[in-house]
Amino acid sequence: MTQDPPLAPSEVPGVELQEPRRQRLNPDERRQQIFDCAQKLFTDHPYEDVSATDIAAAAGVARGLINHYFGNKRTLYLEVIRVNSTVSEVAVARLPEGRLEDRIDAAVRWYLNSLERTGGTWLGLGSGGMGRDPDLEKILIDAENASVELLIEACQLSDQLEHRGQIRAMIRVYAQLARSGAREWLLRKTLTRPQVHALLASTLLAIAREAVPAITKDLPH
Template sequence: MTATPAPARVRLKPEERRTQLINIGLRLLTTRPIHEMSIDEVAAEAGISRGLLFRYFPTKRDYYVAVVEAAGRRLLRHAKAPEQGAPAERVRGIVDGFVSFVQRRKGNYVALVRAGAGGDDLVLEVFEANRRTLTDRVLDAAGVPDPTPLHRLAVRGWLAMTEEMAIGATDDVVTTADLVDLLVGNLEQVMERFASGDR
């Protein structure tokens, strides 16, 4: 019985190697929480030694944070408002991008959320930065020029609901289009209550 040969090592530029290693981590994230990801497995798949991986990421924790940051950037690239349009249309752009992203990559996204639940401070900082960015985008799209702490709290709560519904929704319960309508309408109601002073 012959042993399976190790993958041939391919020489890459440093940035190409970093990108390759992060992409492997993003793929593996669909099958396990990030803190259960094996650095040896990542290195083997890349065709490099464990020691070479640590030339690009000084510690295992640095690698995990880089993978989570990359996942967050992918989400933020999709959850963007169009430059022009009424507030509802601009909010709809964010919601549609966010919901569609989560639903197309449900396994990966849930694994990413589990990574945040792992409690690592640096990973939690990445999650917090993404939530702040999304909150700012929603408030800007909704036409709230000078948001108060209560505005921010309300949008944070709405984003948590949006995430949970995007993860849990299936077509037999609600279509993606109807879910987006529901979420945009819900945010409009919240913002109207602020405008009317009914808090």
């Protein structure tokens, strides 16, 4: 990291400082403060480029304290990811009763709304595979499940007990498309929201109408 010079918080010469050299505060607050700084840094820079020293400096704290609260840098990072990839909206059930098209339309709108709110900063994570990192993968998969359940609901597929596993797999695959589409919209800005909406809605409809029914067929290719 290219960071400002050390900037010891109380090295202003000739000025006697009022606050104690050691700022001692409630563990929860301190933990939260370090977490916030780490979140900001990890948002702006890739993992390897953020050193524990950077985080400590940002929090105005000794580096050792990070290990004291979070064990190691990796754990802190994973906690940041976990928090930020959790879907905030839990208003899952509010779907129209009407036609499949309308339900899907509503689900897509809900998804894009929730993404727009968070600004999509964490969209670039490469969810699904990553660099064969089991812990990170699990976190992202877990976070994804909420969306997947909603989508299954929207497609009125929740009754299909038979091939539930395979349906989930297909929806999981679709979730990657949705993620990628949102990326083009929010990060790259190559598509407008209506365009992404059309893309996501039409593909989901096709999956519900054709791909899912084809599960039972198992025709050779």
